[in-house]
């Protein structure tokens with residue numbers, strides 16, 4: 001990336017790089033107006049996690065992946081932020097688990113839809129993938145939602161049994177759960193309504209989740225591991241983890 005000045009030795013290199021990728025995506029018209037605010041909120045929560053995948057997130061990731069892999073009709077929903085920072089990894093994942101992706105954005109405009117769909121097509125071409133990319137011609141409506149954010153494709157989100165929806169908003173998450181789907185949310189904020197509504201909540205950064213899922217899928221034996229999972233417990237364990245690490249780090253008991 002020629003116009004990126006930070007050196008890999010910079011302690012905040014990864015974070016600066018992600019911001020830069022989002023800045024460029026914004027210039028190309030891929031992002032919603034509030035995308036950088038949403039990212040900043042995510043960064044603040046990521047600080048509390050130590051910018052790493054914590055054990056409850058890894059458990060949720062493995063459990064979610066088993067559902068995605070074993071379902072005959074899973075789908076990965078992609079919005080602006082997710083496409084910009086984890087589009088490549090999630091397209092690779094879709095290819096390995098053989099499911100479609102669907103561009104489904106909250107702030108929907110025909111211009112943004114086209115830019116995002118073209119971007120994903122170029123990932124297919126550049127990596128020699130053949131992932132089905134849905135979203136151009138929505139023919140269904142998510143029941144219980146008003147306006148353009150309810151639009152979706154029958155072949156993808158509408159008929160899916162398992163859906164991965166990174167950075168989802170609470171209303172849509174609730175509506176998808178009400179449709180009887182297994183809704184897998186990725187959200188750095190364990191307190192958000194999406195996190196609390198989802199069937200499986202992964203409190204982790206989306207590009208780390210995508211990389212973890214790809215690595216796990218490649219190690220086939222982890223896919224058959226019997227996982228005892230309870231989503232409320234996983235969220236509580238996440239909040240406990242944050243509390244314990246802050247207490248230890250800042251010696252808050254004294």
Ligand code: PTJ
Nearest residue numbers: 032035038039041042079080105106107187188189205206
């Ligand atoms: O592309 P669109 O039109 O669908 O719009 C996408 C955004 C993200 C702008 C839109 O969905 C939105 O406004 O989202 P919210 O309601 O601000 O929620 C975003 C949630 O994602 C917040 O709880 C953030 O903490 C979290 N988040 C932000 N960046 C990341 C993240 N979670 C995981 N990985 C991230 N990189």
